[in-house]
Amino acid sequence: MSNLGLLAPYSCAECHGPLWRIDGDGPIRFRCHGGHAYTAESLVSAQVDGTEALRWDVLRTLEERSALVREISERAKGMGHASEATSWARRARVLEEEAAELRNQLAQRKVARPQRAPLKRSRA
Numbered sequence: 775m776s777n778l779g780l781l782a783p784y785s786c787a788e789c790h791g792p793l794w795r796i797d798g799d800g801p802i803r804f805r806c807h808g809g810h811a812y813t814a815e816s817l818v819s820a821q822v823d824g825t826e827a828l829r830w831d832v833l834r835t836l837e838e839r840s841a842l843v844r845e846i847s848e849r850a851k852g853m854g855h856a857s858e859a860t861s862w863a864r865r866a867r868v869l870e871e872e873a874a875e876l877r878n879q880l881a882q883r884k885v886a887r888p889q890r891a892p893l894k895r896s897r898a
């Protein structure tokens with residue numbers, strides 16, 4: 775790929791492979807081995823999109839973890855393990871607060887939540 779130009783200190787926003795700076799006049803342009811091509815502006819835009827998708831992934835993970843921890847707490851409570859239940863409930867609260875803070879940040883930035891593909895359910 776040396777005919778493309780110099781290796782750039784950036785990675786492809788789609789495949790995360792290395793990017794080469796394409797020689798030539800005009801706008802700054804990049805390309806990866808996989809054929810993804812960017813201008814400097816479109817690379818910035820793609821990086822922003824990637825960052826927002828990661829934030830939504832973090833939020834989903836926090837929501838799932840807090841629900842799971844809350845379930846563990848409820849189970850411990852139901853089994854009469856009050857101290858354990860309280861400890862798990864405290865963890866769930868911290869996770870819920872963390873998720874709420876991130877959800878508010880995303881709402882303020884007016885970033886649409888990406889649609890999730892329906893989960894494939896396998897028969898056990």
Ligand SMILES: [Zn+2]
Nearest residue numbers: 786789806810
């Ligand atoms: Zn690529």
